[in-house]
Amino acid sequence: xxxxITGPASRFIIAIFVIxxxxxxxxxxxxxxxxxxxxxxxxxxxxxxxxxxxxxTLFGMGIDTLKIYDRVQNVTSISIPLNAGSDTCTFxxxxxxxxxxxxxxxxxxxxxxxxxxGYTFFHNIEKVTNTRQEIDFLIDNRYISTxxxxxxxxxx
Amino acid sequence: MKxxxxxxxxxxxxxxxxxxxAQDSISIRRSxxxxxxxxxxxxxxxxxxxxxxxxxxxxxxxTARAVVVEAGYLDYKYxxxxxxxxxxxxxxxxxxxxxxxxxxxxxxxxxxxIGLRYGISGFRSExxxxxxxxxxxxxxxxxxxxxxxxxxxxxxxxxRTELFRNFIIGWSxxxxxxxxxxxxxxxxxxxxxxxxxxxRSFSPxxxxxxxxxxxxxxxx
Numbered sequence: 001x002x003x004x005i006t007g008p009a010s011r012f013i014i015a016i017f018v019i020x021x022x023x024x025x026x027x028x029x030x031x032x033x034x035x036x037x038x039x040x041x042x043x044x045x046x047x048x049x050x051x052x053x054x055x056x057t058l059f060g061m062g063i064d065t066l067k068i069y070d071r072v073q074n075v076t077s078i079s080i081p082l083n084a085g086s087d088t089c090t091f092x093x094x095x096x097x098x099x100x101x102x103x104x105x106x107x108x109x110x111x112x113x114x115x116x117x118g119y120t121f122f123h124n125i126e127k128v129t130n131t132r133q134e135i136d137f138l139i140d141n142r143y144i145s146t147x148x149x150x151x152x153x154x155x156x
Numbered sequence: 157m158k159x160x161x162x163x164x165x166x167x168x169x170x171x172x173x174x175x176x177x178a179q180d181s182i183s184i185r186r187s188x189x190x191x192x193x194x195x196x197x198x199x200x201x202x203x204x205x206x207x208x209x210x211x212x213x214x215x216x217x218x219t220a221r222a223v224v225v226e227a228g229y230l231d232y233k234y235x236x237x238x239x240x241x242x243x244x245x246x247x248x249x250x251x252x253x254x255x256x257x258x259x260x261x262x263x264x265x266x267x268x269x270i271g272l273r274y275g276i277s278g279f280r281s282e283x284x285x286x287x288x289x290x291x292x293x294x295x296x297x298x299x300x301x302x303x304x305x306x307x308x309x310x311x312x313x314x315x316r317t318e319l320f321r322n323f324i325i326g327w328s329x330x331x332x333x334x335x336x337x338x339x340x341x342x343x344x345x346x347x348x349x350x351x352x353x354x355x356r357s358f359s360p361x362x363x364x365x366x367x368x369x370x371x372x373x374x375x376x
Contacts, residue, residue, distance in 0.1 A: 084288060085293075115346050118286055119286040121288055
């Protein structure tokens, strides 16, 4: 009886377990998307159609040596990283050479990505303000995550 | 969630009420089994960041079925370059073992079958520190300690054999499905006591038991 139980049945169960462990093993390294950015598209005021911007330069206030966009041409959408260490964040955005100061006000929450990637910060935008009156910012989706979804609409 | 729990408890109770003794020519005494898992403590010697202790109790319904209760404790630590995760908690699994061996073969000593369990896990986890890098530099954060309650179900095919009189060894593969993790959308548990990988809806495992068989006076 002991042989019946410990022999073939034993090997069968071991084989099942090994197979399960092989298929359940997660690959090493962070494979999930971990970049959290505000995603926005440019729209034409009046028609509401997506439009291109001839040239855009974007950098954080006080970090003009490190540009997020440096005279990039023919852009219809942009993605902007927020500062998780603060609840406000100000950028200088130059559209076709004309500067605008854009400020985001938001709440920040820690978010678990995966065991391999660890944690990041997601945000909930409360308000967006800017200095140029001819440009309007409309919040489409306040929840800022790693998802590739539009968060703001920039009307020119 | 409450309905799932209620269905499992109903199944558990009904199986006991409807049990009938098998018509055997062999007299097998009803027994109680008490045991402990040694896989968890053994694994601790290879990885000091995971300590798991688990106990086993079963009561024979008849020659083919036994009510089983398993309970245990987990102390889990995980650390890598950008975060540290801590988790401590208790768990309990309840269910029935179905012995697929005929009574003439099992003799009340041997088991080859499958168990079905409902599990519940209560634990406290925290992330003392983590860091995130982006355009603005490195930002440090933490997730404060909080308690959670997770639910899962399990199928456990396994075998047990008597090593010497009333001392049984056995092991089983654990195939678990997570019903409810207890955490929100922003925070998942890397490891759930009694279940395993909390980021997956399916988690396999293995247990190796040392069991003391206590025959009772009443035959099955």
